[in-house]
Amino acid sequence: MGNEVNRRDFLKAAAVAAGPAVITARGANEKINIGWIGVGTRGDYGIRCLHDAAPNDVYLKAICDTCGPYIDRGIKNVQDTWGYKPETHKDYHELLADKSIDAVYIMTPEHLHHDMAIAALNAGKHVYLEKPIAHTIEEGWDIIKAWEKSGKICQLGTQNRSSMLYKTAKEWIDKGMIGEVHYARGFWYRNALANGNAAWRYDIPPFTARGVSVQAATPENTDWNRFLGPAPKRPWDPHRYFQWRLYWDYSGGISTDLLVHQTDIINFMCGKTLPKSVVASGGIYRWTKDDDRDAADTITAAYEYPGNFHINYSSYLGNARESFGEHIYGSEGTIVVENRWEAHFYPETYSGVPANVKARKEIHLYNDASPLVTSGKVKSDFKEVDGVLAHFRNFVNSVKGTEKPITPPPIGQEAAIGGHMATIAYKNKKMVLWDDAARKYKFA
Numbered sequence: 001m002g003n004e005v006n007r008r009d010f011l012k013a014a015a016v017a018a019g020p021a022v023i024t025a026r027g028a029n030e031k032i033n034i035g036w037i038g039v040g041t042r043g044d045y046g047i048r049c050l051h052d053a054a055p056n057d058v059y060l061k062a063i064c065d066t067c068g069p070y071i072d073r074g075i076k077n078v079q080d081t082w083g084y085k086p087e088t089h090k091d092y093h094e095l096l097a098d099k100s101i102d103a104v105y106i107m108t109p110e111h112l113h114h115d116m117a118i119a120a121l122n123a124g125k126h127v128y129l130e131k132p133i134a135h136t137i138e139e140g141w142d143i144i145k146a147w148e149k150s151g152k153i154c155q156l157g158t159q160n161r162s163s164m165l166y167k168t169a170k171e172w173i174d175k176g177m178i179g180e181v182h183y184a185r186g187f188w189y190r191n192a193l194a195n196g197n198a199a200w201r202y203d204i205p206p207f208t209a210r211g212v213s214v215q216a217a218t219p220e221n222t223d224w225n226r227f228l229g230p231a232p233k234r235p236w237d238p239h240r241y242f243q244w245r246l247y248w249d250y251s252g253g254i255s256t257d258l259l260v261h262q263t264d265i266i267n268f269m270c271g272k273t274l275p276k277s278v279v280a281s282g283g284i285y286r287w288t289k290d291d292d293r294d295a296a297d298t299i300t301a302a303y304e305y306p307g308n309f310h311i312n313y314s315s316y317l318g319n320a321r322e323s324f325g326e327h328i329y330g331s332e333g334t335i336v337v338e339n340r341w342e343a344h345f346y347p348e349t350y351s352g353v354p355a356n357v358k359a360r361k362e363i364h365l366y367n368d369a370s371p372l373v374t375s376g377k378v379k380s381d382f383k384e385v386d387g388v389l390a391h392f393r394n395f396v397n398s399v400k401g402t403e404k405p406i407t408p409p410p411i412g413q414e415a416a417i418g419g420h421m422a423t424i425a426y427k428n429k430k431m432v433l434w435d436d437a438a439r440k441y442k443f444a
Ligand SMILES: NC(=O)c1ccc[n+]([C@@H]2O[C@H](COP(=O)([O-])OP(=O)(O)OC[C@H]3O[C@@H](n4cnc5c(N)ncnc54)[C@H](O)[C@@H]3O)[C@@H](O)[C@H]2O)c1
Pocket: 037, 038, 039, 040, 041, 042, 043, 064, 065, 066, 067, 070, 090, 092, 107, 108, 109, 110, 112, 130, 131, 132, 157, 158, 159, 226, 227, 228, 229, 241, 242, 243, 244, 257
């Protein structure tokens, strides 16, 4: 106590001596220093998004990655976007040891989220953590514990919750526009990659993307052991490093990569939290030739929720015709959100008779990315391209203390639990139940 009083007196005296600028360690007008862990696909994009979202509020001080060629690309990206050269690290602990860094973005593979997020929170950093919160349900609880203890801001990367399309769809549902809701559908369909590679077989450097050439990744310039982190040790394998989504050691596959976004946003729109149960089936049907993937390319999951609610989820990585979206089916109407660029309301009719006596018109919202807009077929003044800028902005404002984070860890954990339950159901070929009291899954 005595020391605390002395410290306060000292700070007051120092402030009087040096003027108002040093009254707080970080004054309201000072920029938030950011450290960026993981400058792969999402990180490379995110660095540019952060500049669009909050160029005057943050200073991107340092980037960290275990892949030398990605660090080189990251330096160029920061120089091109932000106009200066960031500091660089290969070991995230070094970045976290920099006391001047206030907040970190973590955009690394799923199996590393647990150790990195906890280390960052313990080091007193605010954290923006990509989805899924962690590689297992238990690890997610650990992150929540560390977050509660830290008193820091932590935002999960399920950015759809910041998207105006989904917020509007939620308002439509909350207003009762689609009547009673018991059924929703989420789906994500993809095929091969543009370069002809199989689904999820992303490029291994060397390659050129966005006009930037990325040099070859080798065991000399890429830290394989730091990539493995807590995962089982094995010899250098660039497929595992750059295509980690396909292997159970680092990913829960479709369920924790794509499905989590979609069950999360259905929960948001329909006011739901955790499912009671899930059954899932599927397999590796399409990508069987010369392909050692663990994760299914075909998944169907059926969720039961408390309060008579059902989600029918499907994903197939062998045909892209339907792309991705979420449909909410009510007794008096249907809401269709697709590709994060369009939302539609359709009043329900029974055999041509309107389900609701009030005459209601269809509503269609498109943003600039929609092919319906670019083909000139439909006009809409809806401009937002993706919730990610708003989500980043919300994180920055939360660190500044002017907003509350939209997706704190408990929301991220709810999203991840649904995904993990589907992976567990698929792997074990059993119905998985959620035991809310024990905060664990169990088999039926
Ligand atoms: N919110 C979204 O819409 C969205 C979209 C894409 C990806 N993501 C998430 O972003 C995360 C990253 O995905 P990605 O597609 O960018 O993967 P990626 O493989 O392209 O990038 C991962 C990066 O992490 C680096 N890395 C690996 N081990 C590291 C370590 N020990 N220390 C520092 N860096 C390390 C890799 O070198 C690579 O640059 C995942 O959690 C993914 O689910 C979210």
